[in-house]
Amino acid sequence: QVQLQESGPGLVKPSQTLSLTCSVSGGSISSGYYWSWIRQHPERGLEWIGYISYSGSTYSDPSLNRRLTMSIDTSKNQFSLKLSSVTAADTAVYYCARLFDHGGKVADYWGPGNLVTVSS
Amino acid sequence: DIQMTQSPSTLSASVGDRVTITCRASQTISMSLAWYQQKPGKAPKLLIYGASTLHSGVPSRFSGSGSGTEFTLTISSLQPDDFAVYYCQYYFTYWTFGQGTKVEIK
Numbered sequence: 001q002v003q004l005q006e007s008g009p010g011l012v013k014p015s016q017t018l019s020l021t022c023s024v025s026g027g028s029i030s031s032g033y034y035w036s037w038i039r040q041h042p043e044r045g046l047e048w049i050g051y052i053s054y055s056g057s058t059y060s061d062p063s064l065n066r067r068l069t070m071s072i073d074t075s076k077n078q079f080s081l082k083l084s085s086v087t088a089a090d091t092a093v094y095y096c097a098r099l100f101d102h103g104g105k106v107a108d109y110w111g112p113g114n115l116v117t118v119s120s
Numbered sequence: 121d122i123q124m125t126q127s128p129s130t131l132s133a134s135v136g137d138r139v140t141i142t143c144r145a146s147q148t149i150s151m152s153l154a155w156y157q158q159k160p161g162k163a164p165k166l167l168i169y170g171a172s173t174l175h176s177g178v179p180s181r182f183s184g185s186g187s188g189t190e191f192t193l194t195i196s197s198l199q200p201d202d203f204a205v206y207y208c209q210y211y212f213t214y215w216t217f218g219q220g221t222k223v224e225i226k
Binding site for chain 2: 038045047097103104105108110112
């Protein structure tokens with residue numbers, strides 16, 4: 001059974017960079033799936049951030065492109081997200097998830113989520 | 121961008137009821153439509169993908185249907201464990217989620 005676990009600070013100051021890591025267990029991150037970040041705002045609901053393949057190819061929401069960096073470390077079975085120049089609007093629960101292909105990318109396994117608050 | 125609109129926003133029902141949630145797309149979409157269940161403090165859980173394919177381990181009382189711009193999630197006989205928020209999601213080139221439907225106890 002694949003398990004995902006987000007880790008990272010729960011509090012980030014405005015204008016700084018939010019960094020999160022997702023650790024994958026119970027399966028190899030190089031097994032052909034895609035790996036994704038999704039966030040959930042209290043008021044704005046679920047929002048897709050982007051995904052990365054095991055080879056490092058990325059695809060993300062155009063509105064976040066300028067501030068977003070995703071990476072993958074197959075030796076550690078982890079993938080990561082960095083979101084720069086954060087504001088209060090980036091306050092959300094951040095989830096990582098595994099994606100499989102079915103006419104698009106579907107999230108079948110999710111991490112429990114990591115609440116990130118942007119505040120000074 | 122394609123917008124996904126769910127109805128109703130809240131649904132009050134009793135155990136044993138048949139429940140239907142509708143998801144409408146702002147334009148015709150492929151069958152790249154998924155449904156998720158989310159309980160408080162937990163991550164969403166995949167129920168259905170491809171509009172009608174039941175994800176592994178999901179009870180058969182859940183079913184999905186639809187095409188074009190209108191899709192439905194049906195729970196044939198509501199169980200106590202089913203009180204939750206349900207989201208539809210379009211997942212083709214990018215993702216768009218509906219705003220959610222809360223199924224609460226009547």
